[in-house]
Amino acid sequence: MRLSEHIYRTISSIGGPLVFVDKVFSARIGEMVRIVYPDNRRMDGEVLKIDGETVLIQVYGDTRGLDVENSSIIFSETVKLAPLSPDIIGRVFNGSFLPMDGMPLFIPEKQSPITGFPINPSARARPEEFIETGFSCIDGLNTLVKGQKLPIFSAAGLPSKEMAAGILRNARLADETKRFVVVFAALGLTFREYSFYRTVLQEMRTGFVAFVNMADDPVMERLLTPRFALTVSEYLAFELGIDVLVVITDMTNYCDALREVSTAREELPGRRGYPGYMYSDLASLYERAGKVKGLAGSVTMLPVLTMPEDDITHPIPDLTGYITEGQIVLSRDLHRKGIFPPVDVLPSLSRLMQHGIGAGHTREDHRKVSNLLYKYYAKGRDLRRLEAIVGRDGMTDSDKQMLDLAGAFEQEFVNQEIKRRTVHETLDAGISLLKRFGVVVE
Amino acid sequence: MTVQRTEHSSEHNVGHIKGISGPTVTVDMQGLKLYDRVYVGRAMLTGEVVRLEGPGAIIQVYEDTRGLGMGEPVKGTGNPLTVRLGPGLLAGMFDGLQRPLERLREETGPFITTGKELYALDYMKQWRFHPLKKPGDAVRMGERLGYVEEGPFKHYFLSHYDGAILRIIDGDFSLNDSLGELDGGRDMVGCTEWPVRTPRPIRRKLPSREPLITGQRSIDMLFPLSRGGTAVFPGGFGTGKTILEQSIAKFADVEIVVYVGCGERGNEMAEMLEEFVTLTDPWSGRKLTERTVFVVNTSNMPVAAREASIYTAVTMAEYYRDMGYHVLLLADSLSRWAEALREISSSLEEMPGEEGYPTYLASRLSSFFERAGVVETLSGELGSLSMILSVSPPGGDLTEPVTQACLRTAGAFLMLDTSLAHRRHFPAINWFQSYSLYEKELAPHFREKVSPRWEELKQKCREVLRREESLREVTELVGIEGLQDADRLLMQVAERVRTEFLGQNAYTEDAFSPPDKTIDRIGAIVEFHAAASEKLKQGVLLEEAVKTSLNAK
Numbered sequence: 001m002r003l004s005e006h007i008y009r010t011i012s013s014i015g016g017p018l019v020f021v022d023k024v025f026s027a028r029i030g031e032m033v034r035i036v037y038p039d040n041r042r043m044d045g046e047v048l049k050i051d052g053e054t055v056l057i058q059v060y061g062d063t064r065g066l067d068v069e070n071s072s073i074i075f076s077e078t079v080k081l082a083p084l085s086p087d088i089i090g091r092v093f094n095g096s097f098l099p100m101d102g103m104p105l106f107i108p109e110k111q112s113p114i115t116g117f118p119i120n121p122s123a124r125a126r127p128e129e130f131i132e133t134g135f136s137c138i139d140g141l142n143t144l145v146k147g148q149k150l151p152i153f154s155a156a157g158l159p160s161k162e163m164a165a166g167i168l169r170n171a172r173l174a175d176e177t178k179r180f181v182v183v184f185a186a187l188g189l190t191f192r193e194y195s196f197y198r199t200v201l202q203e204m205r206t207g208f209v210a211f212v213n214m215a216d217d218p219v220m221e222r223l224l225t226p227r228f229a230l231t232v233s234e235y236l237a238f239e240l241g242i243d244v245l246v247v248i249t250d251m252t253n254y255c256d257a258l259r260e261v262s263t264a265r266e267e268l269p270g271r272r273g274y275p276g277y278m279y280s281d282l283a284s285l286y287e288r289a290g291k292v293k294g295l296a297g298s299v300t301m302l303p304v305l306t307m308p309e310d311d312i313t314h315p316i317p318d319l320t321g322y323i324t325e326g327q328i329v330l331s332r333d334l335h336r337k338g339i340f341p342p343v344d345v346l347p348s349l350s351r352l353m354q355h356g357i358g359a360g361h362t363r364e365d366h367r368k369v370s371n372l373l374y375k376y377y378a379k380g381r382d383l384r385r386l387e388a389i390v391g392r393d394g395m396t397d398s399d400k401q402m403l404d405l406a407g408a409f410e411q412e413f414v415n416q417e418i419k420r421r422t423v424h425e426t427l428d429a430g431i432s433l434l435k436r437f438g439v440v441v442e
Numbered sequence: 443m444t445v446q447r448t449e450h451s452s453e454h455n456v457g458h459i460k461g462i463s464g465p466t467v468t469v470d471m472q473g474l475k476l477y478d479r480v481y482v483g484r485a486m487l488t489g490e491v492v493r494l495e496g497p498g499a500i501i502q503v504y505e506d507t508r509g510l511g512m513g514e515p516v517k518g519t520g521n522p523l524t525v526r527l528g529p530g531l532l533a534g535m536f537d538g539l540q541r542p543l544e545r546l547r548e549e550t551g552p553f554i555t556t557g558k559e560l561y562a563l564d565y566m567k568q569w570r571f572h573p574l575k576k577p578g579d580a581v582r583m584g585e586r587l588g589y590v591e592e593g594p595f596k597h598y599f600l601s602h603y604d605g606a607i608l609r610i611i612d613g614d615f616s617l618n619d620s621l622g623e624l625d626g627g628r629d630m631v632g633c634t635e636w637p638v639r640t641p642r643p644i645r646r647k648l649p650s651r652e653p654l655i656t657g658q659r660s661i662d663m664l665f666p667l668s669r670g671g672t673a674v675f676p677g678g679f680g681t682g683k684t685i686l687e688q689s690i691a692k693f694a695d696v697e698i699v700v701y702v703g704c705g706e707r708g709n710e711m712a713e714m715l716e717e718f719v720t721l722t723d724p725w726s727g728r729k730l731t732e733r734t735v736f737v738v739n740t741s742n743m744p745v746a747a748r749e750a751s752i753y754t755a756v757t758m759a760e761y762y763r764d765m766g767y768h769v770l771l772l773a774d775s776l777s778r779w780a781e782a783l784r785e786i787s788s789s790l791e792e793m794p795g796e797e798g799y800p801t802y803l804a805s806r807l808s809s810f811f812e813r814a815g816v817v818e819t820l821s822g823e824l825g826s827l828s829m830i831l832s833v834s835p836p837g838g839d840l841t842e843p844v845t846q847a848c849l850r851t852a853g854a855f856l857m858l859d860t861s862l863a864h865r866r867h868f869p870a871i872n873w874f875q876s877y878s879l880y881e882k883e884l885a886p887h888f889r890e891k892v893s894p895r896w897e898e899l900k901q902k903c904r905e906v907l908r909r910e911e912s913l914r915e916v917t918e919l920v921g922i923e924g925l926q927d928a929d930r931l932l933m934q935v936a937e938r939v940r941t942e943f944l945g946q947n948a949y950t951e952d953a954f955s956p957p958d959k960t961i962d963r964i965g966a967i968v969e970f971h972a973a974a975s976e977k978l979k980q981g982v983l984l985e986e987a988v989k990t991s992l993n994a995k
Binding site for chain 2: 024025026027028029030031049050051052079113115116117118119120121122123124125126127147148238267268269270271276277279280283284287288289290292293294295313314315318319321322323325326327346347349351352354355374375378385386389390394395396
């Protein structure tokens with residue numbers, strides 16, 4: 001314990017979001033500091049590196065107006081903490097946890113470090129409880145379960161926000177008596193998107209907590225915002241026993257912020273300039289989803305990201321896909337055909353689906369229906385290439401039927417506009433589609 | 443092993459933190475040796491000396507350094523990073539530093555906090571010791587003294603020295619107790635420590651002649667693995683690496699499995715553990731957990747411990763190998779280990795090699811792979827350690843450094859193919875790109891032990907797949923209608939080979955296919971092909987020929 005407050009006026013250099021402070025007596029890694037600007041503005045920062053008496057600080061805000069002579073740094077001796085209380089439900093905060101809804105901050109019951117602690121793998125419970133999203137392509141073929149992390153891979157111009165909104169509106173637990181809260185974290189949102197989500201959140205029946213970092217807010221704040229959201233989620237889930245669905249959009253902005261800090265630190269860039277530790281950093285967020293044995297709640301995560309240049313091998317979707325338990329991939333081609341949600345089910349996948357479907361979870365015939373739909377759609381899609389070469393007339397009748405099935409699958413099963421379907425309606429729609437094309441479903 | 447402490451050790455072995463950057467800490471401390479284990483800070487985080495510089499040292503810390511402060515104390519132990527070896531490891535689950543995760547959970551709750559040291563072994567538990575030697579016997583180093591029953595296995599205790607036995611117990615003991623005494627007052631103990639980065643000693647390495655049956659038809663037939671061999675399978679995300687690793691962990695024909703979840707998903711491990719408790723080993727009929735040791739360092743656990751986890755695991759695997767068992771080490775995934783190495787290397791500000799990986803990546807990998815092999819143990823038994831490791835190449839690009847470094851050393855390369863996975867063909871092993879260097883050595887075994895037709899059927903299977911590939915191009919231009927009947931038949935046969943033989947659903951009974959079943963399946967398809975071809979030659983129409991040949995079977 002330090003007996004007095006540590007204030008330093010020994011800034012030696014400032015570059016971008018990074019500040020070097022000299023002659024610091026006893027700093028800690030990850031310690032929260034407050035930076036006092038010459039005009040008395042205050043901004044939070046964090047100790048990134050200690051080298052003897054020189055300390056490197058990352059500022060979670062705009063460093064414009066900061067100087068070497070008159071600015072000072074106050075060391076707090078603690079890591080960054082998030083205030084927590086059951087009263088948080090229904091509130092909207094900015095990316096630095098300041099209320100944005102005009103009301104004062106609640107009185108915190110406790111404070112927790114925002115980086116959290118890893119869940120002991122032996123304490124994890126297997127995710128197997130079904131969450132109904134209302135979208136056939138997810139519920140039927142890529143089922144989401146409690147405690148899963150399932151990202152949406154979107155691309156510029158695709159309706160990822162309408163899809164996220166649809167899930168926010170329509171997500172239901174199998175057991176409707178349980179408490180269910182959505183935690184929404186927005187990173188680098190434009191005002192247009194913000195007002196859209198704002199309306200959606202206000203219309204929601206279940207509770208929500210929102211953290212909003214706008215497009216013109218400090219970039220560095222984007223590294224904090226998801227950690228606040230997840231700390232709040234863990235609190236709601238594992239201490240209050242609530243089932244929490246976390247929607248984070250857009251992870252691409254998070255990764256870009258990470259890259260910005262990395263280049264400012266003059267670290268060796270990895271692929272496309274992203275730092276080599278991006279996998280571990282992303283995992284420290286995504287792996288906070290889960291269920292814990294003996295505790296009631298769960299954290300389920302739906303991160304949304306934009307694939308730069310529609311490229312699924314870009315480091316952001318690639319590393320995400322390696323950590324998450326599947327992915328929902330949106331397709332420009334389906335979007336052009338006017339299909340909503342434009343989900344391409346072939347590259348999409350839910351790894352935890354097997355345990356969340358069937359008797360006792362959804363319906364007995366779920367696995368069979370989903371396998372058949374998948375198989376015949378894949379076949380139909382394969383035949384489209386052939387059609388492009390030989391023409392429809394050159395194909396056999398059975399091939400033509402497969403082509404039609406694939407078309408009908410997209411138009412009727414995947415396409416559902418904003419209408420919500422229960423999982424029973426989804427499966428029935430699938431069965432009637434298969435039967436119409438002569439597929440035997442027992 | 444005993445620790446030789448010098449007189450001055452206590453005054454030399456305390457220092458203070460001078461700098462912190464990510465997982466590395468600079469200290470002002472003398473009297474340290476490279477790769478010594480140290481305790482860092484008031485929280486007593488475990489670390490390892492990675493560089494000595496002038497009057498100080500650089501330490502790689504195996505736990506989260508957040509909250510660590512300047513000037514905090516650092517204590518040396520004089521010992522390298524070790525694991526504890528003794529009965530009670532089987533069915534256990536450890537982190538990269540061999541802390542038992544179940545007991546950690548009982549003590550600290552569901553979340554892992556830093557600075558908690560727990561021994562991997564339970565020193566209170568009573569074991570029944572059965573001696574194999576009696577007082578007066580002379581023993582050599584590595585010779586069996588006796589055993590306890592660890593689940594279904596005889597857990598042998600090997601002598602650490604040459605000498606004559608003065609006294610040996612017969613009955614219950616705990617790991618705190620002595621097993622007896624050798625001449626010269628040397629104690630015989632039930633557990634030992636071993637530095638993780640040093641391979642355990644053996645008498646000699648032997649060439650491998652026996653296959654490692656995995657129960658996966660495509661591997662066993664087309665790309666067989668050998669006991670004591672190494673295999674890597676690279677594949678992009680969603681190609682089913684983890685499912686394949688887990689299937690092999692379930693069904694492989696070995697006695698003991700060490701499974702390392704290295705920087706992978708926590709939920710997957712939960713799923714696997716739950717499943718293993720309920721499943722039985724198809725070879726022995728006993729519970730799967732009883733033969734498995736889990737080492738788990740998920741992606742959100744500290745990076746440096748991830749680097750150590752594969753060494754912790756391989757040392758435990760060698761320990762059981764030394765008792766004369768066939769051991770399989772599975773790691774998922776090696777890329778995460780390499781990334782941890784890269785992260786540590788860059789925080790040490792080393793000169794980077796390709797894609798930022800340190801230049802010693804390839805040499806570290808090959809010396810790790812060399813710990814596999816069939817061996818004659820010090821007690822003269824035959825034991826083996828095989829390795830099957832998955833690789834996660836970024837963007838599915840196999841030209842990246844980790845995959846390339848693995849290819850130079852591994853004996854089998856099983857390439858998982860994204861396009862097969864999208865077609866839901868699992869295991870998504872590409873049959874043109876993959877290879878196994880053990881194929882020739884193992885051919886006699888399959889021919890003699892399984893079926894004389896093994897090689898012939900394998901060639902037929904390959905032939906069908908190759909011809910399908912060349913016909914596929916033609917089909918894309920002219921349509922299936924444009925092919926001759928014999929070729930259309932071949933396309934049908936190829937589809938059967940792909941779906942009925944190569945494809946295996948990990949969630950059904952078919953997940954495990956013993957060699958007999960494997961040979962029957964391919965045999966049936968090849969015979970069908972022969973019968974239908976014969977009928978075509980006689981002028982029977984294709985549909986008819988296919989139908990009658992199917993019925994004939």
